Amino acid sequence: MIASTMQDDFPLTVPMILRHAEALHGEARVALVEDGRTRHVTVAEVADRVHRLTGALRAWGVRPGECVGTFAWNTLAHLEAYFAVPAAGAVLHTINLRLFPEQITFIVREAADRLLLVDASMLDVIVDVLPECPSVELIVVCGDVGPVDLGALPVAATSYEDFLASGEPVVGEVADERAPAAMCYTSGTTSQPKGVVYSHRSVYLHAAANLFAGGFGISDSDTVLQIVPMFHANGWGFPYAAMLAGAGLVLPGRDLTPPSLVRLIESERPTVSGGVPTVWRGVYDHAREAGADLTSLRVISCAGSAVPESLLRDWVGLGVQMYQAWGMTETSPLAAIARPPADARGRDEWYWRTRTGRPVPGVEVRAVGEDGAVLPRDGRSVGELEVRGPWVTGSYHGGRGAEHFDDGWLRTGDVGTVDAAGAMKITDRSKDLIKSGGEWISSTQIEDRLSELPEVVEAACIGVPDEKWSERPLALVTVRPGARLTLADVHSHLGASMARWQVPDRVLAVPSIVRTGVGKIDKVELRRQYAEGRLGGVDLPAP
Amino acid sequence: MIASTMQDDFPLTVPMILRHAEALHGEARVALVEDGRTRHVTVAEVADRVHRLTGALRAWGVRPGECVGTFAWNTLAHLEAYFAVPAAGAVLHTINLRLFPEQITFIVREAADRLLLVDASMLDVIVDVLPECPSVELIVVCGDVGPVDLGALPVAATSYEDFLASGEPVVGEVADERAPAAMCYTSGTTSQPKGVVYSHRSVYLHAAANLFAGGFGISDSDTVLQIVPMFHANGWGFPYAAMLAGAGLVLPGRDLTPPSLVRLIESERPTVSGGVPTVWRGVYDHAREAGADLTSLRVISCAGSAVPESLLRDWVGLGVQMYQAWGMTETSPLAAIARPPADARGRDEWYWRTRTGRPVPGVEVRAVGEDGAVLPRDGRSVGELEVRGPWVTGSYHGGRGAEHFDDGWLRTGDVGTVDAAGAMKITDRSKDLIKSGGEWISSTQIEDRLSELPEVVEAACIGVPDEKWSERPLALVTVRPGARLTLADVHSHLGASMARWQVPDRVLAVPSIVRTGVGKIDKVELRRQYAEGRLGGVDLPAP
Structure with missing residues (x-):
C-alpha cells in the first residue's frame, strides 16, 4: 500500500491568499472612496495594516473560533478585517446593514460577538440594539469618528486607527484549513436567519475558482470594482479573489x-x-x-x-x-455562470446566456424529483436543484434547517432543469410553489402577471390550506390610489396566460405588503398572519 | 467556538475532474494519432471507456493503494489509465520509457506493480526485465497487438481492448482526497530514482492551477497538444487540466x-x-x-x-x-511561470520573461542561505531555492532522501535569487556547485564555456576532493576527431570570463561522457568512477 508523499496537510487558508499577494503583488493598487474623494494604497500597505489589525485583535484577547462582527460598507477597514480576523484565528461575522433591528439582535446574540467593527455612519443602529446584545464588549468605530463621543457609548469604544495602533504586527497563520474563517447569515426570506460558516479551505477554493479562465478569469491584468456589499456572502468572494490574482481593487465606500x-x-x-x-x-x-x-x-x-x-x-x-x-x-456564493461554451454547441449564444448558469469546476448540480430520484439531464425534467462541492454548506450553524440537506447535497429551494451540457434553468423557487390538487402553481408567475395590471402597485401570492385541493393560491395586491380593480378584471387577465386551476380564487386588496430586510416579500410572515386570522385586507369586488 | 458548516470533507479527487468533464463537456474532442492516422473521440466516449477500465481493474482484483504500472506513449489507453487507475482506488505508476533496464527493474520492484499497461511497441523492453520483476502478474498490451504472441510471454497477458471488455462499467469514487492517485520516479540524476506519490488532492489542485487566467488559463476555448510524454510528472498535468477545463486534447502517440x-x-x-x-x-x-x-x-x-x-x-x-x-x-510539476506582470512594473518585459518564473497561486518559494536563514527577496541574495505548497512533495516514497526537506519546505537543489515581485532566477544547481576554498564554483558554467571551444564535442565538470581547497573542479571533454586541444587553450579561453580560482586545474580528454536515461550528464557515476580510480581519459597536453 503506497501513501501520498505530497504536502497534503499544507493548509488552504486566508493567510495563504495574503502571503501570495504580498510575495508577488505588493505594488497592486487599492482605490478607496472616502468622503467623496478617491485615494490609493498599495497591497503592501494593506498587508502591513492587516498584520497590525491581526496583532491588535490578538492583543485585545480575541479567542480562537469566536465571531468578530462587522457592520460596515465597502471600506479599507472592512477589507482589512476580511484578512485579519481569520488570520487572528477568529471568524469574520459580516452583518447585513439592511436588516431590521430584531434580526440584527438575533444574529449578534446567536454569534455572541464580543467585538464589533462599525462604520461611524451606522453607529446609531448598533447603539439601539446594544441593550439586547449583552455579549458585546468593544465597539471599534471605522471611518470619520469626528462627531462621535466614544465615551458616551454604552460599551467600551475606540476608533479603528487607535485600535490598529494597539498591537504589534502579527503575520497570522492558521494550521487547520477546516477552521472557521467567516460567517454570514442568510436573509431569512422564509424563516429566521440561518448562519453559514465558511472554512479557510472553502474561502481559498472559492477564490481560486474566480481565477479560472473559463469563468471570470480574474488576473493581475484586472481591476475589480467591489459593488456587492461586503456584508453579503463574502462580497461574492471578490476581495479574496482579487488579492489571490494580484488584481487591483476599487472600494466605493457607501455610495452605491x-x-x-x-x-x-x-x-x-x-x-x-x-x-x-x-x-x-x-x-x-x-x-x-x-x-x-x-x-x-x-x-x-x-x-x-x-x-x-x-x-x-x-x-x-x-x-x-x-x-x-x-x-x-x-x-460562498459562486456556483454557476451562464457563459456560452466556446463552440456554442450548435445553439444560439443567447440560449446559453439566458440559462441560470453552468457549474464552475468544483461545484456539482443535479435536479431531484419529488420522489427523491435524480432526474435526467435533458433540459426538460423539472425538479428541485441540489448542489454540492467544497465551498457549499453542508449544514447550518447550530444544526438548524436539517431539512435543507439531502445526503451530502444542499437543497437550494430552486426548481428547474439541467441540460446535457450542465446548464441549469431555474423556473421557480420551491418555497414559492403552491401544490394544488397534485399540481404545482407558481406564486411568482401569478405575482408577475398581477403586476402587469395598471391598477396594481405591488402584488404577492401565497399558498393557503384548502380542504379539497390541499393548497390554493391566495393573492394580495395594493391598488393604485383612485383606481378600481375587480376580481373579474384579475381573472380575465390571468386567464389569458394561465390555466384556470392556477388562477387564485381570492384576491385581497391590502394597504401594504410586508417585506424582509433585504426587500423580498416576507411570505413566512404573510402565511403566519393568514393562519392567525390577522392578514387583513378586503376581497376585491366581484364584478 | 463556531465550527465550519461547509462540506469540508467533500474530497478533491481525480474522479471529480472526470465528473465535471462529463457533466459539462461531453462533446469536447480528443484527437488521437494512431499508426500515422488521426481520429477523434469525444470526452463522453473517453469517460465511458474509463468507467469500463475502472470496472475491469476492480474485476481483476486491483487492491486499494497498490501501483498499476504504465509503460506507454501519449495514447488513448494512457489517458484512460490516468483516470481509471486512480478511480479504481489504485495508483497510476507511470514508468519512464527512456530509463535503462536496471532502473526500470529497480522501479517496478520497489513499486511492486502487479499489472502493467504496456505499449505493444515497447513490449521487448519489459519482457527483458520481467525475470527480475517477480511482482508482475499481468501485462495488458496497448496498441497494435497484431504481431505479438500473447501466449508466448513469460506472464499472463491480454490485449487492452479485451481487458476493457472484461468488467462491468464502474463510476469510481474516492472518499479520501489524501489517498494516493499517482506515482512518478525522479530521474535520479544524482542518486537512485526516488518515488514521488501524488494524492488525489494534489492532482486536483494542480489541475485547477492550470486554469488560472494569470497562468496558462486553460478553458473550453482551448485545445491542448500533449507533447510532454505522459510518463513525465503527470504529463505536466495537462491531461487533467484539459479535462477539468473542458478543453480539447490532442494525443500524438509516439512520434514526437x-x-x-x-x-x-x-x-x-x-x-x-x-x-x-x-x-x-x-x-x-x-x-x-x-x-x-x-x-x-x-x-x-x-x-x-x-x-x-x-x-x-x-x-x-x-x-x-x-x-x-x-x-x-x-x-507535480507546475510551480512557477515567467509571465510578465500586467504592468511590467516599470521593467522591460524581457526582464520578466528571462526569469525562471513567479510562483503560481498555491506555491510558495524562498531562497535560503548556507546558514539556513531565509534570504531577503531582493533579486540579489543567492541561496538554495525552497518550495512548498499543496502539490509539492513533502517526502519521498519509503522515507528516502530526508535531507531534501527543510521544515516543511522542499529543497529544490536549485540555487538562485528571488526578487520583490516573487520572480526567481536560478543561477545553478546546488548539486552542480563545487565548493572550493569556501567559495562556490559553477560546474555548469565551466561546461558552457568549454562547449564554446570548436575543438570540444561535449564537456562535463565535477567536483573532486582536494586537500587544500576541500574541492576542486575537474573537467572532462570529448575532443573532435582530428582536432588538437591543449590545457593552455582551455585556460586561456576560460580565463577570459572566469576568475583564476574557478578554472579547473586538470582537464581530461575522454572517449565519451556517461549520461543518465534522460540524457543528463551522470555526475554521480562520474564522481564514483573518479573515486574508484576508473574514470579513465588522459590529461590534455600542457602547451
Whole structure:
C-alpha cells in the first residue's frame, strides 16, 4: 500500500491568499472612496495594516473560533478585517446593514460577538440594539469618528486607527484549513436567519475558482470594482479573489448610487465587477444619459435575482461580457455562470446566456424529483436543484434547517432543469410553489402577471390550506390610489396566460405588503398572519 | 467556538475532474494519432471507456493503494489509465520509457506493480526485465497487438481492448482526497530514482492551477497538444487540466519528431502546449523551413531545462506566448511561470520573461542561505531555492532522501535569487556547485564555456576532493576527431570570463561522457568512477 508523499496537510487558508499577494503583488493598487474623494494604497500597505489589525485583535484577547462582527460598507477597514480576523484565528461575522433591528439582535446574540467593527455612519443602529446584545464588549468605530463621543457609548469604544495602533504586527497563520474563517447569515426570506460558516479551505477554493479562465478569469491584468456589499456572502468572494490574482481593487465606500458608480468606472477604469440586476440597470441607464464610458469593464457578473434578457443584451451590446451567475450565501456564493461554451454547441449564444448558469469546476448540480430520484439531464425534467462541492454548506450553524440537506447535497429551494451540457434553468423557487390538487402553481408567475395590471402597485401570492385541493393560491395586491380593480378584471387577465386551476380564487386588496430586510416579500410572515386570522385586507369586488 | 458548516470533507479527487468533464463537456474532442492516422473521440466516449477500465481493474482484483504500472506513449489507453487507475482506488505508476533496464527493474520492484499497461511497441523492453520483476502478474498490451504472441510471454497477458471488455462499467469514487492517485520516479540524476506519490488532492489542485487566467488559463476555448510524454510528472498535468477545463486534447502517440508535431499543429490547430526547449527549437526550425503555420498556438510552456532567450524571442516573435515555466517531478510539476506582470512594473518585459518564473497561486518559494536563514527577496541574495505548497512533495516514497526537506519546505537543489515581485532566477544547481576554498564554483558554467571551444564535442565538470581547497573542479571533454586541444587553450579561453580560482586545474580528454536515461550528464557515476580510480581519459597536453 503506497501513501501520498505530497504536502497534503499544507493548509488552504486566508493567510495563504495574503502571503501570495504580498510575495508577488505588493505594488497592486487599492482605490478607496472616502468622503467623496478617491485615494490609493498599495497591497503592501494593506498587508502591513492587516498584520497590525491581526496583532491588535490578538492583543485585545480575541479567542480562537469566536465571531468578530462587522457592520460596515465597502471600506479599507472592512477589507482589512476580511484578512485579519481569520488570520487572528477568529471568524469574520459580516452583518447585513439592511436588516431590521430584531434580526440584527438575533444574529449578534446567536454569534455572541464580543467585538464589533462599525462604520461611524451606522453607529446609531448598533447603539439601539446594544441593550439586547449583552455579549458585546468593544465597539471599534471605522471611518470619520469626528462627531462621535466614544465615551458616551454604552460599551467600551475606540476608533479603528487607535485600535490598529494597539498591537504589534502579527503575520497570522492558521494550521487547520477546516477552521472557521467567516460567517454570514442568510436573509431569512422564509424563516429566521440561518448562519453559514465558511472554512479557510472553502474561502481559498472559492477564490481560486474566480481565477479560472473559463469563468471570470480574474488576473493581475484586472481591476475589480467591489459593488456587492461586503456584508453579503463574502462580497461574492471578490476581495479574496482579487488579492489571490494580484488584481487591483476599487472600494466605493457607501455610495452605491448609479451616478457615483459611473463616475468611479470612468476614473478608475475597473475591468471586472459584480452586482444585482437593479444596480446594473441603473448604471447602464445613467451612463447612457450622461454619455459615460463603461467599456473599461471586461466582464461583469449579474446575480441575486433572475436577470432580464434585455439587461444582458444592453450590456453585451456595449461590448461588456455580462454573465448571469448563480449562487447563494450557502454556496460562498459562486456556483454557476451562464457563459456560452466556446463552440456554442450548435445553439444560439443567447440560449446559453439566458440559462441560470453552468457549474464552475468544483461545484456539482443535479435536479431531484419529488420522489427523491435524480432526474435526467435533458433540459426538460423539472425538479428541485441540489448542489454540492467544497465551498457549499453542508449544514447550518447550530444544526438548524436539517431539512435543507439531502445526503451530502444542499437543497437550494430552486426548481428547474439541467441540460446535457450542465446548464441549469431555474423556473421557480420551491418555497414559492403552491401544490394544488397534485399540481404545482407558481406564486411568482401569478405575482408577475398581477403586476402587469395598471391598477396594481405591488402584488404577492401565497399558498393557503384548502380542504379539497390541499393548497390554493391566495393573492394580495395594493391598488393604485383612485383606481378600481375587480376580481373579474384579475381573472380575465390571468386567464389569458394561465390555466384556470392556477388562477387564485381570492384576491385581497391590502394597504401594504410586508417585506424582509433585504426587500423580498416576507411570505413566512404573510402565511403566519393568514393562519392567525390577522392578514387583513378586503376581497376585491366581484364584478 | 463556531465550527465550519461547509462540506469540508467533500474530497478533491481525480474522479471529480472526470465528473465535471462529463457533466459539462461531453462533446469536447480528443484527437488521437494512431499508426500515422488521426481520429477523434469525444470526452463522453473517453469517460465511458474509463468507467469500463475502472470496472475491469476492480474485476481483476486491483487492491486499494497498490501501483498499476504504465509503460506507454501519449495514447488513448494512457489517458484512460490516468483516470481509471486512480478511480479504481489504485495508483497510476507511470514508468519512464527512456530509463535503462536496471532502473526500470529497480522501479517496478520497489513499486511492486502487479499489472502493467504496456505499449505493444515497447513490449521487448519489459519482457527483458520481467525475470527480475517477480511482482508482475499481468501485462495488458496497448496498441497494435497484431504481431505479438500473447501466449508466448513469460506472464499472463491480454490485449487492452479485451481487458476493457472484461468488467462491468464502474463510476469510481474516492472518499479520501489524501489517498494516493499517482506515482512518478525522479530521474535520479544524482542518486537512485526516488518515488514521488501524488494524492488525489494534489492532482486536483494542480489541475485547477492550470486554469488560472494569470497562468496558462486553460478553458473550453482551448485545445491542448500533449507533447510532454505522459510518463513525465503527470504529463505536466495537462491531461487533467484539459479535462477539468473542458478543453480539447490532442494525443500524438509516439512520434514526437518536429515534422510530425508541425503537421499535427497545422491540422488540429491546438492553442496550448508544453515541452522542453529542444522540442520547441525543433518545431520552430522545421516550421520555418516548411513554411508551416504555428499560430493556432496561444500559449506554450517551455521548461525542463534553462530556456535560451533566443528561443523565447523566436516564438514570441511569431505571436505565440511562450512562457518559461519551472517545476520538478516533486512539484507535480507546475510551480512557477515567467509571465510578465500586467504592468511590467516599470521593467522591460524581457526582464520578466528571462526569469525562471513567479510562483503560481498555491506555491510558495524562498531562497535560503548556507546558514539556513531565509534570504531577503531582493533579486540579489543567492541561496538554495525552497518550495512548498499543496502539490509539492513533502517526502519521498519509503522515507528516502530526508535531507531534501527543510521544515516543511522542499529543497529544490536549485540555487538562485528571488526578487520583490516573487520572480526567481536560478543561477545553478546546488548539486552542480563545487565548493572550493569556501567559495562556490559553477560546474555548469565551466561546461558552457568549454562547449564554446570548436575543438570540444561535449564537456562535463565535477567536483573532486582536494586537500587544500576541500574541492576542486575537474573537467572532462570529448575532443573532435582530428582536432588538437591543449590545457593552455582551455585556460586561456576560460580565463577570459572566469576568475583564476574557478578554472579547473586538470582537464581530461575522454572517449565519451556517461549520461543518465534522460540524457543528463551522470555526475554521480562520474564522481564514483573518479573515486574508484576508473574514470579513465588522459590529461590534455600542457602547451
